[in-house]
Amino acid sequence: MPKPPAACLIGWPAAHSRSPLIHHYWLRTLGIAGGYVIEAVPPQDLRDFVLRLSMRGFVGANVTIPHKVGVLELSTPDARAKAVGAANTLWFADGELRSTNTDVEGFLGNLDASAPGWDNADEALVLGAGGSSRAVVFGLLERGVTRVHLANRTLARAEALAAQFGPNVRPLAQDGINDVLPRAQLLVNTTSLGMHGQPALEVDVARLPPSAVVADLVYVPLVTPLLVAAMARGLNTADGLGMLLHQAVRGFELWFGQRPQVTAELRALVEADLTKT
DSSP states (O other): OOOOOEEEEEESSOTTOOHHHHHHHHHHHHTOOOEEEEEEOOGGGHHHHHHTTTTTTOSEEEEOTTOTTTTGGGSEEOHHHHHHTOOOEEEEETTEEEEEOTHHHHHHHHHHHHSTTGGGOSEEEEEOOSHHHHHHHHHHHHTTOSEEEEEOSSHHHHHHHHHHHOTTEEEEOGGGHHHHGGGOSEEEEOSSTTSTTSOOOOOOGGGSOTTOEEEEOOOSSSSOHHHHHHHHTTOEEEOHHHHHHHHHHHHHHHHHSSOOOOOHHHHHHHHHHHTOO
16 A cells, blocks of 8 residues: 655754644645654755655655755746745655745735735835745735835845845835835734844834734744734734745645645644643
8 A cells, every 4th residue: 555645844953843733734624644744854964855855755845944945956946936045845746846935825825814905005014134035025026016115134135135026126224114114005024023032123013004914924922012013003914823824735735635724723723832831
């Protein structure tokens, strides 16, 4: 009898990931015989592990820090992975190992679910210029946002990222944030500020227009100080846990052949795990 299909998470370290919880829930609720495991792979072993992925019995993999860039040259990336410059999902098609970046659709899917109509925004303000920011900027441009202001503590990083995406992305120094806030119909935090153990993100959400949407990619804590302030103003919000759940959908579909749903039950399951003491 052939073994049930299995996927894995490749990272270093990787033990903290909630991906197994998410994928095991979907396997169970959809009645699919399959598996999902964590594989802690140090950087020096990445090439050998990925090139032997099928031989190890895996139909695909998620990829997390620090391997999202390294797997690009070991696979055939799609347009999203190339544009973002990083991949978080591997799968086989026609005998070829392919890669994509589902952070883009995770971000977009979460916004669609949390704040329908958000993509009527003409201007967005994105805080941070790291790997997550690349996926966010790509997604915003894909959905037709005409001007993305990209603010970063180090202006040169924002300038370098903006140069890759073209004239619709405008680098912004930290001291220019307050000038842009009144025009920003969408504010996205891609930094670690507001995460447990990190300083709070100091942004005056009172300067945002009353119809603005605020998204935070941080999901520990579930409700960050930024989201607390936005909710107090009555603004629509999208949290980091929603993005985490939505980014997992496509990988599961590629590996196991059925498209799963992000449900209230799944969210409650992961929330309970995140809040364990």
